[in-house]
Amino acid sequence: MVQPGTGHNSVREWITGRxxxxxxxxxxxxxxxxxxLATGIDEKGVIAEILTFARGMKIPVxxxxxQKxxxxxxxxxxxxxxxxxxxxVDLRAILKAAEKKGEPPFILILDTLQDPQNLGTLxxxxxxxxxHGVIIPAHSAAGVTPAVVHASSGACEHLLIAATNLAQAISELKQANIWVIGLDAGLDAVDIADVWLDGSLALVVGSEAExxxxxxxxSCxxxxxxxxxxxIESLNAAVSGSIALYLASRKR
Incomplete structure (x- = not known):
């Protein structure tokens, strides 16, 4: 599977922040x-926990x-x-995760977001x-880079994220009887309060500009x-997507 983002060819990367x-x-x-670890740092609290992990995993410190x-x-x-x-991961892993929990699938699809801060927030x-999982494009979008890890405060490490062709992924989701809802403005858009959000659901959030x-x-x-x-006419992708996720989670 092709990994998206600017760093997909790197063998190693640096995750920063506590x-x-x-x-x-x-x-x-x-x-x-x-x-x-910076010399002189107070090795208490979360730093102490990190060092305990490092010792247990035999990671050199x-x-x-x-300044380095x-x-x-x-x-x-x-x-x-x-x-x-x-x-x-692939899409099947996300669907299996929902099945294992005995829950209707709840999936976020992000269509070509470019800003690492927005991606991290979402x-x-x-x-x-x-x-249960997130689907992003395999190309032409921000991937899970260290900047995204930092922006998400490490939350992305707990998520299953697939990088694939979105149109094909949406087709597979529909075959699995998952309702696909696009978040957007326009004459054909209905108030999200009137949309069915209770069962198997995939929410699509578009890019910041387009x-x-x-x-x-x-496909939605x-x-x-x-x-x-x-x-203000509209909210940015991260804010609107987060609100929609909250509303869906409340219905569920």
């Missing part, structure tokens, strides 16, 4: 090679100058973990609201909108 590093180690889905970690970018908080890339919301691509939009069973009464 929560992202902790969640990566706790889930233990990636291969971890070494942990860098290097105490280094804080800061050079990795973002807000590393004095800690960095060298890992293998994010482990994508992945964090998906994990918080009980989504929304859903035409083929993906036509229903187009839903969030009713708004303020002066």
């Amino acid at each position: 929560n992202p590093v902790f969640e990566t180690l706790s889930v233990h889905r990636r291969q971890c090679f070494r942990l860098m 290097e105490r280094v100058n804080r 970690i800061d050079s990795l970018g973002g807000n590393p908080q004095g800690i960095a973990l060298e890992t293998s890339p994010y482990p994508y 992945l964090r919301s998906a994990e918080a609201f009980g989504v 929304g859903m691509r035409p083929l993906v939009r036509r 069973d229903t187009i839903a909108r969030l009713p708004m009464t303020g002066h």
Whole structure:
């Protein structure tokens, strides 16, 4: 399976930040090679827990100058973990996860989001609201890079994420009797309060600038909108998608 995003050819990458590093180690889905810790950092709380994980997993720990970690970018908080890339799954694994829990599938589909912060926010919301898995395009979209891991505060490490052709994936979901709802504005969009959200459901969120691509939009069973009464015409993809996930989780 092709991995999306700018870093799909890299063999190793650096996860930074206390929560992202902790969640990566706790889930233990990636291969971890070494942990860098800034000298002088207070080894209490979550740092102590991270070091306990590292000892148990026999991960080498290097105490280094804080500038070396800061050079990795973002807000590393004095800690960095060298890992293998994010482990994508296929669509069947997501459906099996729902079946194993005895729950109707609840899936988030993200159509060509480009901003790592938006992707990270939506992945964090998906994990918080009980989504069984996320589907993203194999090409032309942000993948689960270290920046996305950081933006999701490590929540993506708990999620099953498939990178594939969205139109084909939607077709497979429909064959599995999963209702596909696109989140968008437009004359054909109905108030999300009037949309069936109770059972097997896939929610599609479009890109920041263009929304859903035409083929993906036509593939949806229903187009839903969030009713708004303020002066701002629309919310960004991360906010609107998170609200829709919350509403669906409440119905479920």
